[in-house]
Amino acid sequence: MSELLAPRRMVELEVDGQPVRVFEGSTILDACRRLEIDTPTLCYGETLEPANVCRVCVVELEGSRVLVPSCSRKAEAGMKVHTDSERVRLSRKLVLELLASSVDLSTTPVAAGYLERYDAEPGRFGPPAPPSDDRDRARTGHHEAPDGRTAATVQQPVKVDNELYVRDYAKCILCYRCVDACGEQHQNTFAIAVAGRGFDARISTELATPLPESACVYCGNCIEVCPTGALVFRSEHELRAAGDWREEEQTVTETTCPYCGVGCSLELHVQSNRIVKVTSPADHDITLGNLCIKGRFGFSHVQD
């Protein structure tokens, strides 16, 4: 019998004392969601393979020396999982504190709720260090010895080098989603990758060249997956800078992209009669929220 016709097998495991059955191949996170156990996630993108790098979703698995990332760890029959043990709470709290003390999370929608839920106190590492303007030139394997009076951050000037979108890496949690979307998982353009190591690790174009000189094709598929607002439409960036970004007033109009026969679904976000950004439904099983430059940015003719 072909694999397609075979019935999907189920596995039964236990999460926080409750039995739960999920399809084979599901993750512990899927099992948690089935039980409506609210599990924080940051790097996990619904349309991407789990990068499992932020570690905010960790859970305790009986028999495992270390905590395991629920977003990537496959559910196995007989697993016993704890999602709210002291160890789990401590790790989640620390991960949030480490991130919030080093990254500007002001436009990460879920951050405030998580920080509160885990009593995170990012301020305990000290006041933030002043912004740096040379993170792109950091020498791998070298850093200046800290004095500990301030807490190192990734604060840096926003990169505005093209008409279409901006990169504000002071807000970047290094979730790898944009890299995976630009690279082998969605776009296959490979315009961006992680450069540097350790705390100097950063998302970069080749040799940190400005976007117009890079391999970027402006599909904006990295913007679509970015969970932090580090990558945003230039229109959104400018409205925010002017204090005029008013999400509550925005309407979303669904339509079909007119540029070619593929007919991608578009969501036009409109504020004060102007299109301020364009997204595409991530749950669309063919496009997964991806578009090309025309669908993503080719809307100016509508309003100019």
Add this chain to the structure above:
Amino acid sequence: MRPSPAALVAVAGEQPLERAQAPVTAAAVLDLLAGGEAAPSPASSLPQDGEPRLRLLRRVGIADPDSIDDYRAHGGYAALRHAFALGPEGVLREVKDSKLVGRGGAAFPTGVKWEAVARQPARPHYLVCNADESEPGTFKDRELMEGDPFAVIEAMTIAAFATGCERGYLYIRGEYPEARERLEHALAQARHRGFLGESVMGEGFSFDVEIRRGAGAYICGEETAIFESIEGRRGEPRNKPPFPVEVGLFGKPTVVNNVETLVNVLGVVLGSGPSFAEVGTEGSTGTKLLCLSGHVARPGTYEIAFGVTLRQVLDLAGGVPGGRPLRAVLMGGAAGGFLGPGDLDVPLTFEGARAAGTTLGSGVVLVLDDTVDLPRLLQRIAAFFRDESCGQCVPCRVGTVRQEEALARLVAGEPRGGVETELALIAEVGQCMRDSSICGLGQTASSALESAIRRLPVFEGSGT
């Protein structure tokens, strides 16, 4: 006695010059710059040279590392011949019976790893010899590769035969040009003489080895980062499971072993598993290479039977020079843990070190006398991990920074909210790194620091 300085003199140009000299004086450096030869080091790096009881080091310094004939004259390739007689199953059985465990740091049973790969139906299987040797204070694999390169290649061939690999990769640290040249030379000779390539020794088994050179990243010694690096990507560890024995290099079942682990296999196959296990203890069989450095009279690579005590090893190396008091011993390297002067009777076995709250790791024994600025050393270790973290996961990428900052405040005598608060902060960050980091780097980056705080009087209230 003042620590003696060492110098690396390098001159770029048409005829590049590179000379290393220790101990060194200003006059000697000028002489080197003028093209003079480096004077031979006063002491050998193998203080036990030529001792008959040595197993792993028995050919080092004795057989000509450039000659396959001399290698064979000293017993080389007898183990491979015997392995062919035993067959893959027979070799697996002996390795399991030997209870050999990995010497790269994690002490995982080699036989279990090999069997898991041998049983995988997916093909091809790959073998990776981990010669990245990047743990600070470790230099034993270099000794084997430079002094007995054919042994490394023969051992890789046996491992490949037992686990069904057609291709092996030897991933060597970029800073070991000498070892790489010797190995390349040895590979060429072995190929030429039919010990590698199609139908090794006419036995119908085909195997060859490719050398890959690291580019200076500590993390590339981690067993899955090494795969990424060999595959041509950024050296970032993978989340486990799946384990390398199932999904390893190029997605195929892969054996990864340390150089020293592999060289041990020659002895296992030549004798037998049980006779190998007669040396050492129940939990740690055979002999171990230790890398003694720091304040010992005769630093270098030592081979000891598992079970001798730290005191015996320090005596073997001539103790602390100048009669100075011992302050601490860092075991296992930067990722290891400290012992104090009261711990000299700890038996040097995997289980003994574990029971004493430290680790043998890759065999580092870094001896520190009372002149050492311990807080400064801890800062150096913290800086090392911050620099060497690959940066993938939050606990390690930011945790190493926060620990380095807290340490700087403690050392400066400016703790935020008191010493106790700082020590608690270091411990909490450490717990998160241990529990939630992706790989062994983040999981152990805090060990040495926390063990120093536990055992040594470095800060007010620590070491009690």
